[in-house]
Amino acid sequence: MAEAHQAVAFQFTITPEGIDLQLSYQALNQIYHSGVRSWKRRVSRMRNRVIKGVYPASPSSWLFVVIAILATLYMRSDPSMGLIDKIQQHLPLSSQGQTMLSALVFSTLLWLSLILALRFCLKLLLSYHQWMFEMHGPVSNTTKVWVTLLRLLSSRKPLLYSYQTSLPHLPVPTIKDTLSRYLQSVRPLLSDPAYKRMTELANGFESNLGNRLQRYLKLKALWATNYVSDWWEEYIYLRSRGPIMVNSNYYGMDFLFVTPTSVQAARAGNTITALLLYRRKVNREELKPSRVPGTVIPLCAAQYERMFNTTRTPGLETDVLQHWQDSEYVAVYHKGRFFRLWVYNAGRLLSPREIEHQIQRILDDPSPPLPGEERLGALTAGDRVPWHQMRKQYFSSGINKRSLDIIERAAFFVTLDDEEQGMKGDDPAGNLDRYAKSLLHGKCYDRWFDKSFSIVIYKNGKNGLNAEHSWADAPTIAHLWEFTLATDAFQLGYTDDEHCKGDVDRMLPHPRSLLHIDLPLSSKCLGICTSLTVAQSLADDVDCHVFPFREFGKGRVKKLRVSPDAFIQISLQLAYYRDRGGFCLTYEASMTRLFREGRTETVRSCSNETCAFVKMIIQNTLCSAEQCRRLLRLASEGHQNLYRMAMTGAGIDRHLFCLYVVSKYLGVDSPFLKEVLSEPWRLSTSQTPIQQIELFDIKNHPDYISLGGGFGPVADDGYGVSYIIVGEDMINFHVSSKYSCKETDSHRFGAEIHKALQDIMALMSAEPKSAAPSRGPSQPKKQL
Template sequence: MGAMQGQSMNGTTRSRRGHVTSMGVSSRAMAEAHQAVAFQFTITPEGIDLQLSYQALHQIYHSGVRSWKKRVSRMRNRVIKGVYPASPSSWLFVVIAILATMYMQSDPSMGLIAKIQQHLPLSLHVSLSLQGQTMLSALVFSTVLWLSIILALRFCLKLLLSYHRWMFEKHGRISTTTKVWVTLLRLLSGRKPLLYSYQTSLPHLPVPTIKDTLSRYLESVQPLLTGPGFERMTGLANQFESSLGNRLQRYLKLKALWATNYVSDWWEEYIYLRSRGPIMVNSNYYGMDFLYVTPTSVQAARAGNTITALLLYRRKVNREELKPSRVPGTVIPLCAAQCERMFNTTRTPGVETDVLQHWQDSEFVAVYHRGRYFRLWVYHAGRLLSPREIQFQVQRILEDPSPPQPGEEKLGALTAGDRIPWSEMRKRHFSAGVNRRSLDVIERAAFFVTLDEEEQGMRGDDPAGNLDRYAKSLLHGKCYDRWFDKSFSIIIYKNGKNGLNAEHSWADAPTVAHLWEYTLATDAFQLGYTEGGHCKGEVDRTLPHPQRLLWDIPSEVQEQVSRSLAVAQVLADDVHCHIFPFRDFGKGRIKQLRISPDAFIQLSLQLAYYRDRGGFCLTYEASMTRLFREGRTETVRSCSNESCDFVKALAGGEGLEQCRQLFRQAAEKHQNLYRLAMTGDGIDRHLFCLYVVSKYLGVDSPFLKEVLSEPWRLSTSQTPLQQIELFDLKNNPEFISLGGGFGPVADDGYGVSYIIVGEDMINFHVSSKHSFSETVSSARFSLSPKDSHRFGQQIIRALQDIVALLSSAENNGAVSKCPPQTKKTL
């Protein structure tokens, strides 16, 4: 007991000493906090002594003016998008047309104007002349007619956007119906839309029939199951369809009648927010900087331009000045709902489920450097700071000599570990006082910025290895120097390289990729740098210093930080990333062979996996359903009967012509699966929602339970390059984006992300877990523990073999058979 008491006393002494030290270190921050108070008063015997801070009042005034400007802008945009595809000025046109017709002694209302005039309030009959009453009645009729026309146009636009047959027509064989449809869609979409103009005109996601979903499901698992296994699964599916399935379907259709999207809210809650494990690696994903160039090596300057570019994008989102995303090469709009929570958003932990919190505005960003947290104001006197001023403020943070407060340095590990302990700590120790105020700054910030002390990128004597380390750094860092709960965090490295880590629940990768493309392009090509590598613009050196956040972190929280960090560190150490640019050919060569680039790559991944593991697996490819309102993703099950037939034929050395024919059949099958997923006829989201309904009803389905428990050992996703116009790859070919990646979905599987850049390059991101690699190495194949590297080599080999196969038809000297392929690379 005496030893324990002594230990407790020593701990108390250390805690107090640390608290005194932190208060001394933070004296300047406290002084700055006092300056931010608008007024102070004290009661004295002589009366009340009132002290005003005109600087603070000035800031409050400008902040209020900016807030009101945003409100007016939002109201204006609501009117404009509320009448789309018409325009507000079209009301005047309708009024003039009606009045002109009446002037010509004709009644366009067929007596309705006279009836409106009869039902005007008695007070108007007394105060207005007969001509005035007629004019008012005509205005009322014109307005009702105008609103009716708008509703009719929006209904027609919704019907047009519900037509998806165009997607299934072969290139160059467009039907007359589709040609007419395109013409009508162009006419209705002729006026320049705002970002959210199409939202109310987008169709709702349809609920597929039980029969179609089960049929497609059984077809997808047929190549993965043995004969008896497939017969058993067929029996389970038939039993589900004849008994529970139709009952669950009725409830799901009922939800689809009143819900904007019958999938998205459940998908967000049950797949993301209810997950109680770490979101680091398991959920969050990353985006990389340019591959070959770094615009500046000055860390503060890169931060200045990057932060500015992100805030300019936020301004465009708030003003709805961004063009709505469309299906590439068409006028067909995609849902923009995911943009709404891009900034000022945080995922807050809970015991059973997390909650996404979004604030309308934020005038600052949260910055982490060397274990300290800062609030960096990005607006001053109602204006956005220039890139040079933000660089100046960031440099102040970099030069700040103050040490971290006790428990502050690794506090971010709470967001990297399990969710329940973080929820409990947040409720107990961050709900009031100084901790609450500092946590509010982080959570309400526009986004999070880490000024990393490391250098990253493709550099030095080991560029390939450094790329792998660069990816791991973006995915998890030190497990405590990112705030994984923020909608996204920006990482600025010591050598000027940058990157992004994004939380997944609020949006999918294409939305974040669009933001990141704009940021990189604006940083490099619009904002630019001086010859010395500094940001452009003037500096107001009287700007107040960035505000140091204060904490009072008790020992209980510090102990939980250590436990969360241990959990996160095990997860981070286990994941292995391999990033490589493939330069042998790109989409230019693939299109010459008249093959979809995505289908080509997906079949190459099937071949690579077969050679790597000696078999096939359930394969997940992310497709989007943003043709529908609030659509997110759907699964394309890339492993099909056709793809397996092709892979086995190529591996078995079958004839060239037969392999080519099987490949084209597999590619066409994959394209059809992708089209079905995009148009609402996918498999997995429907089965997922049926499973949720069964849980709500408290009924058990062996079929759904088995389907939802199947592991995705190969999880793949394409990062689309959406804004080609921002990157002049002909004149600036070195400004090539590396894209981004994610961790493996299954412990014994691979995560593969790829981005098709320009005509001659494809960048790949491969992830796996060391723990599985070591198990395989010792138990089965004696393989190298670096699975991601090995699988990357298999991908390269598969790409080369398939393009050689398809190109051999152009070569008169081709041999008649494919060479036998080994099933393993040892």
């Protein structure tokens, strides 16, 4: 129990001469510096609260208002219209002191009133969304005036959370509009009789139960900050009782072509340092607020609050997200052992070289895992109820609880993997697929899937991450990962012998094993082994395929006057039709962070216009090149319009979801809502945005291209597709499906995506056009 002795700051023994007090200077020094650092954070938070509380004004503007009021009083003019005199009557001071103090009170009240007025004006400006529908056309005078006013109010440098209270609330669409858009979205998927039946269900819902549910939802929208986000987090994520591994968690990859260092400990040192530097920026609110690309429009930053020091803990009916203000260590897993790595010493952040030194000590530690330690992480990979029961029975008190608390309170989780991954060797394509599977689930027990995110450092220096989904969406973790990769490669860097830069304090205490688990042998087998069996069965069923598409990128697509995202979505529809012989309900994630605490909305990208274009290709319809371009642009414009409507609060699925939740609270059933919410998303797609392109010099360093990330399939008989548009000439795709479904194959679908992109580009680039390209190797089975 050497670890327990090191945690004691002082020891004493009673002798005949009295009490012999033995102080540990090192422990007391750590306590002192930890306290100083904690107080600095508190002062910094208080300062930031004041700065963002008065935004878009500044604290110094108070002095300007005071001087202006005093100047007018000196000129024997009363700008308060008698209010200063009324305030003066209630102050028990001398005449001169009363005048000065009453002027200060009035100036402060006037200043606060001006701040509220400015914030109200900013909120009104941010509630205007017509600009989004004018981005690629003539700009109206209203939008021009709006841009000018917004730039004036946003001229002062904001903190990360400065815009939060000025963001508008998510509006509740009307029942009529939502149902109309829903029926339009399912029209290409239903036969005439099925569509007529669905229309009757929708009309019956609108005329009866719908309006009643809508009234409750509007009441919630008046009261709550966001009428969707809390229910979405609870019912879609936290109440799920199945494994979060594969089903919910997602992954992010390293650079595609390069690995900055092949030394595992060195890559861990720089990666951990970069993450902690990002955490410092978040805590100090030094990050620039995220904005809509190319504009000054801010996005909600609420998801950053729980990025670090956060863990999802299992419950019987629902999980809980626990967040701590700070943590001075990270939890590290290596070959079955859990370690606590302190990242601060005497109040300072360890240098990358010192963290590398500590990581190397962990790698060199020959001690075997304790009984029950090696596969403990499998509990986080299996079903949630067994994990809750194990936690309640064996981890609710004593040494087991203390050991578990150390993992869960860590800033984040780090796995030092003993495998090599990346695009290497004689089978680069297959290695990329194995790399993706490793990040998605690993060995099912060597990740802590409950942590907000876990970092994986491989033996050959490759890295990646696995993120828990309930606390935030992919763009937030992608922002963190972009900063980490850029800081690691371009800011921190490595020495010529591939080690981290900086000096090493050789007196740093050795990282110690942090777990002391006391479990009955039967419980270890029954609990951990059962969860591991469930997790391994799920992991073995996942078919991952990752491939970079290099033939062209957004540069050539833009020349066609088509949105790159719409081009890819239309290509996915063509690929799916060739693969499965029909269309399907398609999910594309869109953000709603233009609103406070906004998360995502669904873009139903299988539209009438898209299907018309795909059918034209599939059926080999004779048409001119100009006709083909017209159909593609109609499909692209339709998709862009759906995307803009989703971003501006006029989506379909979140509204219907919340109406369904209200119906459950009221104890009433709706056949329409029940059918809508049970429809499977056989094609689930998402684009990973590049938000900080200024961090990567792709022109001078073209090899430093991120692969992006991916996720598991949403439906058992469907595909999950994630893509990232990198620079002007490259698109990276991540495709997932399940081996257990005989109708899906990730590699086959990847080949269809590749062919669809090429066929559409060839079709649109051809000058004279007499016929469309052939279908390709996969013939359609049926047509809906």
